[in-house]
Amino acid sequence: MRLHLHLLSDSTGETLENIAKAALAQYDDVETIRHFWPMVRSEPHLERILQEIAHNPGLVLFTLVSTEMRDALEARCRALGLPAVAPLDPVNDALSGLLGQQAKARPGRQHMLDAAYFARVDAIQFTIAHDDGVNWENWEEADIVLAGVSRTSKTPTSIYLANRGYKTANIPIVPESPPPQKLFELKHPLVVGLTTSADRLIQVRRNRLLSLNQSAETAYVEQDAVAREVAYARRMFADNDWPVIDVTRRSIEETAAAIVALISEQASDE
Secondary structure, eight states: OEEEEEEEESSOOHHHHHHHHHHHTTOSSOEEEEEEEOOOOSHHHHHHHHHHHHHSOOEEEEEOOOHHHHHHHHHHHHHHTOOEEOTTHHHHHHHHHHHTSOOOOOTTGGGSOOHHHHHHHHHHHHHHHTGGGTTGGGGGGOSEEEEESTTSSHHHHHHHHHHTTOOEEEEEOBTTBOOOGGGGGOSSSEEEEEEOOHHHHHHHHHHHHHHTTOOSOSGGGOHHHHHHHHHHHHHHHHHTTOOEEEOTTOOHHHHHHHHHHHHHHHHHHO
């Protein structure tokens, strides 16, 4: 099945892209042709887009705060017999009812350069500078420290958390090279152990070696060696009473969500 998906936004369109991605993930065997239209803020621009929609009919998702622009888009879609959905409308309606005020019709207001924005930038810079055990002397400044054997998605999870505003450092756990003592003395950061099954780890590591055109017959992927490595890390996590997340069947987003939940629990206990 082929679907033309039109995403119209008067801002960056990031919200719409995430909504569409989450919804489409529930359907199999759909070839989606995305038509992305950000920064739609003038009637001539909208008119050009409407012509494209007419030529490639499909589902229309939009976030437009201008009443005139919304009305024009919805009227044309009705004439074409196409669904036009404003996914944020139910949320705004509910908030308006609870708060007793109307939403501010300001395009891209969530992208204003507020304190949260600059905190997120700081978190990203910190995380990049503290990847793979680098600059461990500054770990006390982190919000989260991820520990785990090689190829347990520490770096991508760290970057994802940084985009959520959390300063995140990570350290590989290698039996032949124990981590610095600082790791066991941290007071502020939440230290989280990431683990996975030995079989899955071997598979990921073999793929990594193949992508680098390196030999796949090393201790790095040998069954007993990997099993000992995983067991060593698990003992370390248990000895220090660190929470552990098994990433074997988790996506980066799911792992990060579990870590954020741990942070929330820690905050509620304090």
